[in-house]
Amino acid sequence: MLFMKSRIEKETKVMIKGIVMDLDQTLLHNDKQISRYTLQVLEQAKRQGLTLFFATGRSVMRIENYRRQVQPEGLICLNGGLNLWQGQRVSQYPLNPTLVKSVVERLNGLSGCRLTLTYAETIFTNDPQTQHDDPIYHRADLPGCPMDSVLKISINLDSDQEAAWLNSLDYTCLANAHEPGYYVLVSSVVSKLTGARDLCRRCGLDLSELAVFGDDFNDLPLLQNCGIGIAVMNAHPEVKAAASQICFSNEQDGPAHWIAEVLLKEKPEF
Numbered sequence: 001m002l003f004m005k006s007r008i009e010k011e012t013k014v015m016i017k018g019i020v021m022d023l024d025q026t027l028l029h030n031d032k033q034i035s036r037y038t039l040q041v042l043e044q045a046k047r048q049g050l051t052l053f054f055a056t057g058r059s060v061m062r063i064e065n066y067r068r069q070v071q072p073e074g075l076i077c078l079n080g081g082l083n084l085w086q087g088q089r090v091s092q093y094p095l096n097p098t099l100v101k102s103v104v105e106r107l108n109g110l111s112g113c114r115l116t117l118t119y120a121e122t123i124f125t126n127d128p129q130t131q132h133d134d135p136i137y138h139r140a141d142l143p144g145c146p147m148d149s150v151l152k153i154s155i156n157l158d159s160d161q162e163a164a165w166l167n168s169l170d171y172t173c174l175a176n177a178h179e180p181g182y183y184v185l186v187s188s189v190v191s192k193l194t195g196a197r198d199l200c201r202r203c204g205l206d207l208s209e210l211a212v213f214g215d216d217f218n219d220l221p222l223l224q225n226c227g228i229g230i231a232v233m234n235a236h237p238e239v240k241a242a243a244s245q246i247c248f249s250n251e252q253d254g255p256a257h258w259i260a261e262v263l264l265k266e267k268p269e270f
Contacts, residue, residue, distance in 0.1 A: 016227055016263060017209040018051040020076070020196060023058065023066060025215040025250050026232050034069055038256040040268040042070050045259055048266075051203065053210075055192045057174075057184060057218060059118050059152075060084070061136050074203065076195030079174065079218050081151040081186045082120055083195040091198040092120060093187040097147040099169060103155075103185065106165070108142045112158030115142060117150050127156075153185040174218045184218070193221035211263070213247070213255040215239060230258055 019042075021027045028034060042052060053074035056063060060077050067075070075084040082092045100117070107113050114127040116137065124140035125131055131139045153171075157163065158181065166173050171185040193207075200207060210226040212219070215235035223229030223243050231243035232254045240246055248254030260267045 015209055016050070016211045018053060018074075018200075018203075018205050018211070019045060019259060019263075020053040020055050020074075020210050020212040020222060020226065021072075021255055022214040022216070022219050023054060023056045023063065025234060026213050026219075027054075027250065027255055028066075029251055034066060035253050035256070037268065038253050039069060041256040041260050041264070044264055044266060044268055046071075048264060050263065051205065053196070053199065055080075055195065055212070055214075055219070055222060057152075059123060059136075061121070061123065062134075074199040076192050076199065078118060078152045079172075079184060079186050080190045080192045080195035083198050085199050085202045089120075090202050091195070092151060093190045093194070094148065095150045095153065095171065095185065095187050097150075099171065100147045100150045100153065103153055103166075103169070104142050104145075104147070107155060107162065110162070113162075114156040116154040117142060117145055118152040118154065119146075119149055120151060151186070155183045155185070157181045157183070176216060191221040192218060193225055196222060196226065211259075213258075214243075215250070230255070 046052060052070060052072035053076060054063060054072050055076040057079045058077060073086050083090045107115055108126055114130060116123060116125040123137050124142060124145050125137045126142050128139055131137045166183055170188050172188055172190055174184040176182040196207060207225060208227045211228045212222045212226045213230050214223055215232050219239060220242055228245060229243045230245040230247050231240045232247055233249040247258040
């Protein structure tokens with residue numbers, strides 16, 4: 001049923017106690033929905049005692065619908081910049097205000113540059129189309145926004161002229177394998193692995209007890225440092241090369257099939 005780079009031994013199956021799932025291009029179909037089969041598998045996983053986590057670059061506000069559907073106990077949001085356990089904030093990592101100011105001053109108003117500042121409970125953008133497409137975003141004069149509590153900066157560039165400058169800053173700068181010209185800046189101490197460590201300390205799990213699913217560059221630290229790292233078939237080649245296992249694509253419910261085949265004692269019907 002599954003294409004894998006290696007077989008999983010029985011003792012490995014017993015070891016896994018938590019499941020960490022990226023959302024876009026991994027758990028979600030391309031239409032941004034979670035399939036009925038995936039929901040059934042995840043519900044069965046919870047009944048079996050497995051702990052569920054989302055690990056996403058999205059803000060808490062932009063995963064509310066998925067959170068209601070799946071009800072994971074752990075949320076690793078903003079690529080590890082904001083992390084919650086059972087709805088309670090465990091950790092957050094704001095960007096350096098001086099560096100935030102330098103990015104805003106340099107890029108805000110630059111032709112073809114869409115800029116977004118994400119905070120724990122709100123998102124400001126300089127792009128009217130972004131606000132029109134998703135009312136969660138608030139249009140704002142970004143130079144007038146608070147600079148001391150920004151958790152993530154999202155940047156869409158029409159050209160690569162500023163990419164080298166972005167990569168020279170004291171941030172973690174993440175490119176997106178599926179969207180050229182899109183960059184995310186988070187604190188230099190932050191990754192999804194940071195969030196997983198913080199939540200594991202809270203809930204008593206070890207990183208070695210986690211099965212992790214991902215597709216993009218921001219998933220690499222988790223895939224390489226947890227118990228089992230599983231890339232979906234549609235993942236970037238570099239991500240698939242780093243993973244210990246490969247499952248079906250997001251459109252084929254790859255994570256759900258892997259969980260059902262490897263971890264569940266009772267398998268839902270497809």
